[in-house]
Amino acid sequence: MNTFEDLILYYSKILKRENFSRPRKIVEEIVANILNISRSDLFLSFEKNFCKTELIEIEKKLDRILEKDLLEYVIGYVEFYNCHITVNPKVLIPRQETELLMDIFVKSVKDNNISKNIFDVCCGSACLAIAAKRKFPLANVFASDISSDALQVAKYNAKHNKVDVKFFKGSLFKPYKGLKADYILCNPPYLSKKEFDEINNAKEPAIALIGGELGLEFYEKIAKELLNYVNPKAKVFFEIGHLQGKAIREIFSKIPFQKSKIIKDFAGHDRFFFLEIE
Numbered sequence: 001m002n003t004f005e006d007l008i009l010y011y012s013k014i015l016k017r018e019n020f021s022r023p024r025k026i027v028e029e030i031v032a033n034i035l036n037i038s039r040s041d042l043f044l045s046f047e048k049n050f051c052k053t054e055l056i057e058i059e060k061k062l063d064r065i066l067e068k069d070l071l072e073y074v075i076g077y078v079e080f081y082n083c084h085i086t087v088n089p090k091v092l093i094p095r096q097e098t099e100l101l102m103d104i105f106v107k108s109v110k111d112n113n114i115s116k117n118i119f120d121v122c123c124g125s126a127c128l129a130i131a132a133k134r135k136f137p138l139a140n141v142f143a144s145d146i147s148s149d150a151l152q153v154a155k156y157n158a159k160h161n162k163v164d165v166k167f168f169k170g171s172l173f174k175p176y177k178g179l180k181a182d183y184i185l186c187n188p189p190y191l192s193k194k195e196f197d198e199i200n201n202a203k204e205p206a207i208a209l210i211g212g213e214l215g216l217e218f219y220e221k222i223a224k225e226l227l228n229y230v231n232p233k234a235k236v237f238f239e240i241g242h243l244q245g246k247a248i249r250e251i252f253s254k255i256p257f258q259k260s261k262i263i264k265d266f267a268g269h270d271r272f273f274f275l276e277i278e
């Protein structure tokens, strides 16, 4: 075994034998990570010989994969809406569904030069806030989280993506006193306690996942306070659990709104809740 292609084939077989899905992708991501190139450029290195240091580094990361660590934590980043987002076990790994939430938000804004206020409540790695500021550079983007560890990652990400996002620490709307949003992006923890317990050995932080006994606690709290923190005609974009559509409509039914809509994800499941305030 001399070339990267040999190495990729060899370890893909090992992961396949251990029942990993998409084993070659995992190995390629790790090799690309060690070579500091993108996976799409990796083919240029297939015929090159690897050195001993590279092999040691690749094997270290593959050992973590075999111990069931998550690929994104092992390589330390994800690509999210053309932004490079660093992740570690203190933050949720941004999901493709959340990219879709971003896309729904972006498509709903007709003008890239808006100078409106955008809040990312429960920001985690700040993937939504950073992508929003990239897309709408004149907007005032604020992001908040209750976890200091998450905020540390979020601030690092903003700096490395060269965007100016104002960060606050605190629970839900508490840190936004005196500010009002024109747009709110929010992917709060929304698993029920039972759903969380069913994830065997969850690797992501419980604080990012559990939304109270039924998974609805954050939406309930937000619904109570929302009107104090929005400008007229504000638009709110939530990610929700796939079985929560009906309950969430009910929770927000007391708020005067012009439009509300449940939007489905790639798999055809209820996944987003959109609200336009009067």
Ligand SMILES: C[S@@+](CC[C@H](N)C(=O)[O-])C[C@H]1O[C@@H](n2cnc3c(N)ncnc32)[C@H](O)[C@@H]1O
Binding pocket: 091, 092, 093, 094, 095, 098, 121, 122, 123, 124, 125, 126, 127, 128, 144, 145, 146, 147, 150, 170, 171, 172, 187, 188, 189, 190, 207, 208, 209
């Ligand atoms: C589902 S994660 C979403 C992270 C990120 N927005 C994303 O989409 O990848 C939820 C985040 O909410 C934060 N959180 C939990 N309780 C909170 C609270 N009471 N107030 C603000 N943030 C909270 C967690 O620390 C976590 O970072």
